[in-house]
Amino acid sequence: MIAFHYPPMRGSSGIQRTLTFSQHLPQHGWQPLLLSAHPRAYANSGADQLAEIPAGMVVRRAFALDTSRHLAVGGRYPLLLALPDRWVTWLLGAVPAGLGLVRRHRPALIWSTYPIATAHLIGLALHRLTGLPWVADLRDPMTDHDYPAHPLTRRVYRWIERQTIARCSVAVCTTPGAIQTYRARFPEIPAERYALIENGYDEANFAQAGDDAAPACHGGAAANAADYADTSTAPAPTPTPAAPLTLVHSGVIYPSERDPRPLFAALAELQRAGHISPRRLRVVLRATGHDDYLRPLLREYGIEQMVSLAPHIAYRAALGEMLGAGGLLVLQAANCNHQIPAKLYEYFRAGRPILALTDAAGDTAAALRQAGIDTIAQLDSREDIMHQLLRFLTLAEAGQAPLASAAAVAASSRAARSAQLGELLDRVALRPQAAGRVPPRAGSKEGAP
Secondary structure (H helix, E strand, O other), X not given: OEOOOOOOEOOOOHHHHHHHHHHHHHHHOEOOEEEEEOHHHOOOEOOOOHHHOOXXXXXXXXOOOOHHHHOOEOOEOOHHHHOOOOOOHHHHHHHHHHHHHHHHHOOOOXXXXXXXXXXXXXXXXXXXXXXXXXXXXXXXXXXXXOEOOOHHHHHHHHHHHHHHHHHOOEEEEOOHHHHHHHHHHOOOOOHHHEEEOOOOEOHXXXXXXXXXXXXXXXXXXXXXXXHHOOOOOOOOOOOOOOOOEEEEEEOOOOOOOOOOHHHHXXXXXXXXXXXXXXXXXXXXXXXOOOHHHHHHHHHHHOOOOOEEEEOOOOHHHHHHHHHHOOEEEEEEOHHHOOOOOOHHHHHHHHOOXXXXXXXXXXXXXXXXXXXXXXXXXXXXXXXXXXXXHHHHHHHHHOOOOOOOOHHHHHHOEHHHHHHHHHHHHHHHHOOOOOOOOOOOOOOOEOOOO
């Protein structure tokens, strides 16, 4: 398993996908070998999730640098040192490290995961050098007509994307829209080359967060795992008149893909009209990654007393905050209609009311509607946000806001997603082996020929 996002890295929901796969796959007959990056490459690292790495699992952390921090002079560096991304030096350490793992452990196949494009370059190189089947976890589309923004970077991404789709055994996406995008982009690739394995939540982390966390926000109460075994019928705590409802957004707010300015404008207008105030509503933006961009906007709209920027906290503490929130906020622009924020599935499991600001035609809105949630407004429409926010507040304060159905919560567990991945790996490993590939042995798929 080739993954940049892995403990001790912090600050990305993408860490949980690989971590929980590595925890659950042994239950499905697969023993992972993890090839990741040296911790120096992480801008934010910590030990809070290291204990969750399965005991005895082989984890190889190969040489890697962050170009922007380690190779820059005066804060500047040549673009060629950051193609396809700032961690391209990981390729230099990971390929020989990966070959060493192949020689020592004789794995049955290779799995690599985005959103670090270099991970798929490593997967491509090891696939070509060993002949091992390759499962590429693309998650979301790697490119769009204007992404990456720099034309040269976009061309490099497109080349990696094309090579990955053409040479992998299976390309895994996290949304139906992503698969549709790739089928339209590469019509010559057979449909069976693609598989859907969505993101999810890990029940063990929620159980621990519920046991350990005190209420993180006003307008809500901490919960344990048993409290929300059937979240479709779990009552939403009603805030007392002395406590405002606290609406939490947990994670990065991208200035384009999750542009909060229409939300800020709606809050400002509703505040001027006397419909809301800090006594009725508090919005917590947790670990935005762009505080310096957002702070002046809060001052410009005059909503600093209602909206606060909160620092990064440990992952389970963030889950505890979700469990204790009066409501949870989703931001997803129309230019990400074929993506679903990974935290949405954690929001489902948290059993709290959800206000989603996203395009009605996108995959995020479809997932919400399928889960039984209709408190959705257009992210780019101040008027629609104003209307739906007032409706959401009225429902949440009365304990009547729709929550994710029990069926949606059960289907979104990482355990269920890992079972899907195990079945996929079974199918890939049993295909006719490429000539010259290294034959699998014990330590990979148990009992594989």
